């Protein structure tokens with residue numbers, strides 16, 4: 001690794017903390033220094049991510065630059081199969097100890113966490129072949145039908161395909177949330193934690209831009225970004241409205257479907273975002289599980305009889321997944337649980353899917 005790469009990676013690592021996540025800092029450093037080429041940007045990102053993946057193997061007795069180089073070597077050895085790490089070391093060092101109390105930690109999961117993540121694209125309906133041809137370096141997958149894995153090194157945000165709204169960057173398991181919701185053209189949906197609109201736009205595509213989606217979030221700046229993305233993509237069948245998750249819904253409308261893509265500890269993204277392994281705490285799990293149940297309880301009364309309620313989180317802790325779902329069932333009356341097809345009892349694991357870890361639960365409101 002050349003010294004400039006290790007220096008810039010070190011700058012990111014020195015500044016990163018809970019309030020300034022490494023991935024956001026990386027984007028900032030790369031955006032601000034115009035001399036950094038796309039290949040260098042990739043090398044810096046890889047060095048930073050390797051550092052956090054292998055942090056449990058590094059000693060602070062050594063200078064940071066040496067730790068960065070050692071982490072990169074561990075990553076390369078692991079990927080080439082040269083260094084066979086003991087199962088015991090993987091279990092003890094890959095994630096903090098408290099994680100073992102929140103989910104069943106398995107070796108296949110830990111090995112997936114130590115591998116670089118895939119870059120997934122969701123092509124707009126009917127554009128997959130054109131996008132694959134235009135970008136090059138794309139792997140097709142049998143399903144979902146609109147998904148591609150991008151293996152090249154272009155800055156995708158600068159491509160005409162992205163600017164023309166022909167594809168979105170969206171993890172494959174986030175795409176599966178949209179397919180599980182399965183909204184129909186002409187229906188009325190509420191995307192209650194819409195954020196910057198990744199799933200709103202997928203719902204809209206599935207509805208063929210017909211019907212209406214209410215997109216709410218408590219962060220109004222995120223809804224502003226949603227509008228920019230939707231306009232680029234030519235998505236029009238939505239309206240945004242602020243909602244803080246409280247008892248009062250943002251409208252008296254009764255919905256055919258409600259999606260709660262709830263805030264969570266994000267443990268399902270720890271392969272893509274290894275810094276978060278070391279900044280997330282067990283207290284976050286408890287706090288978010290309470291917030292998740294409240295969101296479900298407060299949104300559920302806005303469903304029409306026969307309507308579908310979809311709960312999704314990109315995390316894998318029991319307290320934020322199956323426990324929230326069964327607490328909801330104990331507190332709310334008149335909902336029958338449906339099978340979230342294609343999942344393992346609601347879970348999508350990175351080692352089985354190549355995407356972020358997710359949990360999905362679906363209910364129908366009884367007539």
Ligand SMILES: C[S@@+](CC[C@H](N)C(=O)[O-])C[C@H]1O[C@@H](n2cnc3c(N)ncnc32)[C@H](O)[C@@H]1O
Nearest residue numbers: 193194195197198199218219244245261262263
């Ligand atoms: C997992 S993200 C949503 C991602 C988004 N659905 C997408 O696909 O791009 C969770 C969102 O919940 C929002 N949020 C957090 N607490 C909330 C609350 N109490 N009420 C409403 N939204 C909330 C956050 O601002 C964040 O945008």
